[in-house]
Amino acid sequence: MAAVRVEEVLAAAEEQEAERRRSVTVEKELELEFDLGNLLALDRNPPPAAGLRGAGPRREAQLRALARDNTQLLVARLWELPAERAGGAGGPLVARLPEPAFRLPREKPPPRPRPPTRWEQFARLKGIRRRKRTSLVWDEQAKEWRRRWGYRRAGGDPARAWLAEVPAGADPEEDQFARLRREKRERVARNELNRLRNLARAHRAGAAVPAAPLHPTGHQSREELGRVARVARVSTASLGRFQPRLPKEPAEPPSRSGGRKRRFEPLLGNLAAERSRQLELLRDMGSKKPVLDITRAVNKQLRQEEAEAAAAKGKKQSQRGKRGRRQQRAGRSSKKSGVRRQQQQQRPAGGGTGRRKKA
């Protein structure tokens, strides 16, 4: 009887095992192609032609079975990846995915090419080509090669331009130097205006606006990188309010002037609010103050030392006999020694047991 039962149990267990294994193994004609970096599994097996025609619950069930089988194969592959425990010994088991092989298509259309500027159009029309300029220029007066622009440039020495001729047909009263300066300023302004116009035209035409400072190269200075990091931080939908900070980065609100000016509270601002803020500050300061343990301990120690010294003196006197005892008694009756007696009681250890009991 028992043997039969055991056999039955074993058979049932084995059937259960087979069932479980069946649910885990999947048979396919063609092997699937896997891209584990994207968690992608491509099934090139031809679908069962008969079942997928027409809508219906049977079709649904077949599709679901197909999806389940493919997912089973993908998960089996994932379990084969090298894994480690994240966050120490008790953390979850994390598989390390390989690099994704499948290139996902673009989300947005590629940027259009920049439209040519007015000068570029003109140059193309006229056939003007760009000539490379030399960096040094021969300065005739200084008789040496000077740089084209910058420190000690050729012909840029202001002491040299001591004369400005009045051109024929100009007003003799006009200040020529002022005129030259004004014209230079106008030229610079016009140049800047044209640059901005070209930029606006490119932007309107949908071209990619050159964001060269925002792409990291190896040659950027610390300030530039800091500026770029700040811009990148603010370029989110919430203007950087919820961006996580590095551990040592200080939490600060963005200043309008970009860190140039210190801002203070207004002079006659809300005085009630100021008062409440100050009271809260006082409360915080008060709560953090530790109790003066040191002073108390020191004073207590001093008192104990005094008491011990007095006790020692009293003991010495008691050894002298009757006279000492009389003095002792007299000493004991005074208020001072009463206090001392109480302090002796408080002492955790030490001599003077007789006196303590009597007190």
Added chain:
Amino acid sequence: MRPLTEAETRAVFEKLGKYIGENIQLLVDRPDGTYCFRLHRDRVYYLSEKLLKVAASVPRDSLVAPGTCFGKFTKTQKFRLSVTALDFLAPYAKYKVWVKPGSEQSFLYGNHVLKSGLGRITENTAQYQGVVVYSMADVPLGFGVAAKSTQECRKVDPMAIVVFHQADVGEYVRSEDTLT
């Protein structure tokens, strides 16, 4: 003139707290009017709201002193209490030191208080605690820092310093030009 920043307020309250403890609340929150602290040329002034409104209309260069000067911030942003704050701090002082009539004059000249000149001292004064110095007739004379705790004061020899001098009312005469 501008209000104090958070750090500056903290520095001022910490210094004042050394002398008057938690009674600063009574200075900040007064029943008879709104008083506030303002900073003008590195000096901290204590003034009423009414005076503040009037002083706000004076140009910065012409303004000498709005209200009572409590002290000033040094170049390294440390706060120094000055004697002009005595009238406000003396009623709220926690730890007091009374000086004998003989050495009153010495204190008013800027010297420290010796044990021989010490009349009374508040019980439980810690060492280096801020104290207000009074004469025996309960007239406030200035500020100081206790050089010894009360217990130690009892035992120390008569020529030892018990209170370091910080400010006294004699400064009104001595440093008349630099006081605001």
